[in-house]
Amino acid sequence: MFLIFNQLRPDVFPLDDIGLQKAVARHYCQGERPLRALLAAHGERWRPWRSVATWYLWRSLDPLPVEY
Secondary structure (H helix, E strand, O other): OHHHHHOOOOOOOOOOOHHHHHHHHHHHOOOOOOOHHHHHHHHHHOOOOHHHHHHHHHHHOOOOOOOO
16 A cells, blocks of 8 residues: 555555455456466556556445545
8 A cells, every 4th residue: 555655656466465355356356266377467557557447346345435
């Protein structure tokens, strides 16, 4: 999160992040926790904007809208 939100890096994909794993499981793996290799393969699709994909995947888990 530091690299994404503080350093503003556009291509961060935290493979060990539980929220990211849950979101990928929900949207791409029929609820099954993805293996690290599968998660990395999904991340390659979104290069060089993996930080944006990560943020959208995190947000997909929260049912309440956020006001900015």
